[in-house]
Amino acid sequence: MNIGFEERHIEVSGLTTRYLTAGNNDPPLVLLHGVGDSAADWSWVLEDIGTRHRVLALDFPGAGDSAKPRRDYSIDFLTQFLRDFLQILEIPRAVLVGNSLGGLIALRFALSNPEQVPALILVDSMGFGQVVNPILSSLTLPLYGELAIAWCKTPLGAKQRAWSRAALLFANPWEVPAKWLAEQERMGLLPGFLEANLSMLRSQIYVLGQQNLVLESLPQVQMPTLVVWGVNDLVIPYNQAQDAVSRLQQGHLALIPSCGHLPQVEQPKLFADALKQFLPGHL
Template identity: 30%
Template sequence: MTLAMPEDKYIQVDGINTRYWALGEIGSPVVLIHGQGGAVDYWYKNVFVLAQHHQVYALDWVGSGKTDKPEKTYTVDDISQFILHFVEAMGLSKASLIAGSIGGAIALKIALAAPERIDKLVLIGAGGLGQEVALPARLTSLPLVGEVLNHPSPRAAKFMVQQCIYDPEPYLHDKAFMDLVLRNMSSDILQFQTRTFRTMGNVFGIKPDFWRSICDRLAEIQSPTLVIWGQQDRAFPVSHGERAAIAIPNAKLQVFDSCGHLPYLEHADAFNRLVIEFLAH
């Protein structure tokens, strides 16, 4: 069985050949921002439903998916600027952001740097809200160790699914999904992501200067914000979501039980309903 995917499109952003999806012709624009090791592919359960209500844009940010992977090191701030430039290239003056994992940290950086460009925020298991992060990520920050651990293989793909998804068995037996995972674990992707992670994390977790640069300013965010978390998220603890929901003035938290780091896949129908309702009000 194949997974239904929109048509791939490409555009130059900052000289980077960038893959994106664009679908939906009604409603306000939303931009989907994946996390590290992610790609537009992972939104396959969401984009068609969202596009019934909104103009939906999703991109592989620089170093990810089918977008170019420069050999230089990009920080989260660099990637935030890259995504802002993508939004401009799409001709959008303002958009809502739906962002997962480190993509959530990117979205928060964008909301703090260019609040006038952001309508609403949906943060899913977002990074950058505290020091705690899963041990495998911390280990990749170590010189040489990260290069050894971040090696593409079916075994590595299986490990990632087991780490990210609360009930991984159905996914592990879905060849099309596992092909998707392995496709987004090529050596050049993993090397790029490792360099980026080292700018914000080390063996002890997310660096204090990084997460404090976000957490100390959460009260400045004026966009209505929906924080979504999996109760059993192994990447970032649900306490980070609680922190964001308390500190951001117009925020609410929704926690999915029996759910890991990918609520938009693990509880896709409930996730889609929740987000569409939030964006409508």
């Protein structure tokens, strides 16, 4: 993981919450990760983006080094958690940057609280179409996900989980940063992490694909919105990004070549450049 940013812990709605922060220029950028990931995914771009903006990358409950209570990790719960997080830190307005499930949560928050979100950045976001990789939808089957958890809690299973996720999430899995793999392996062995993330996955995906779609709501999005997508995303095809941008009032599209589901990790410079080109004209 890079240096140059600070790790902090706060209490949000009674839950210990970790976040990473860098920079000091407002309005801040709040970075939201996806299922099975954490704030660490943003560490490859925090310093770069932090030279121009204050950035905060949080661990949702159930992820990273935040608390992992046994509960239902619904999209409504995570959206409310984001609201509470911003309130605790006294952040009245923030650019939301959401990857995968984090993108869907950012979008739902922005639709409900447009005055708090001057701009929106959605990165390989869920919620734009039903199609999703069947590897993920199969995990939502009764008992199958629980059996996968039992195996992944073993040291060998944790390693296999990390490499399997690399093959799914990256266009070039043989070039995945060793620190990303190590973090995936570490998290897989944390008590409560796999159960919480299976609950998150099931909140958005079922055997036939994605649910909680927001395509019909996109014309209501008022703020400038950048949609960033890896051209080689195996989780969600990039044609969903093109469809989404066509429905937005102020939609902009940045396709990242030779890149999968995590542009901020696989192509951090191209990802940061896309944000630098978008943000100055829209804040």
